[in-house]
Each structure stands twice: as structure tokens, then as C-alpha cells.
Amino acid sequence: MNCQLMMTASPRSLRGTDTVRTAIAALMQEKVSALPVVDAQDRYLGVISVRGLIGLALPRIARSNSTMQDLAFLHESLPDIRRRLGENADQPLAKLLDAEAPTAELDSSLIEAMLHFYRGHSLVPVIDAETRKVLGVISRTDALRTLAEGL
16 A cells, blocks of 8 residues: 555645745645645745744744743743744745655555654655655545544
8 A cells, every 4th residue: 555545636835935924824724734845846845834833933942942841931922922923924935844854755655654643744745756746745634534444
């Protein structure tokens, strides 16, 4: 069994020149947690995710120290957090995307894709190895739906 059986073909993607503001609107409209990002020739660049965008709203100290559990000393209001995100709203996605996000090919095994979800990734773009074009995506929901069929 391979990834093609689980993927959503021809998914929505964003361009590296699109902004954080555009990404937020697209993720909310599509009701997904991540989208692939492509260049002007539709070649895969990486993934932009809700997780990454929320990270833009966090104070630097919260992002830089993953072992810090108690952030009670930070007294920030919702307007403060929104302001921080707003300061990044016009940043191009090419500067912020996760270029190291895992990908798969059409003939990659399902176990490989599921392992990425188990490790915390929310989306696995399915890429053509030669052209680097996005052929589809597999979300955690796609994987669970496929696994649950016939239960």
C-alpha cells in the first residue's frame, strides 16, 4: 500500500511570496492545520502551519527555551500577543516556512507517512521527485479516515 491511496490530490498551496496574513486566511478558510508552499514555478518549498504562525505571536523567550515550563512572569495581554503577530503579518512565507518538513513520494509506504504523524507532523506533502511539484497532501485526518474504513 502506498501514499497515493491516502492523499488528497491537487491540494491548495500557497506561494513563497504570499504573506503571513494570506496564510492565516487560507488556513482558516480551508480548515486545515498546514499547507504546502511553492515557488513561482510551483516547485515545493516547504510547509506553513498553524503551529509556526502561533509561534510568531509568542515572545522570543517562550520559543527559544523549550525546557521552560513556567511562563507566569510574562504578563502579556491578548492585544500584546496580537500586536506581535501583526508585526509579522506582511512577512513573506518563504522566510518563515518549514523547509525541513517531511515529504513523501507517490510510492512511499503508508507506514512512512503514518510515522510522520506519530512524530507530531500534521501534513505530509506528496512530491514528484524529479519536478518537485506537489501532487497531493496527506493530513492526519486523511490517514485516520483511510485506516478507519471498514472498521
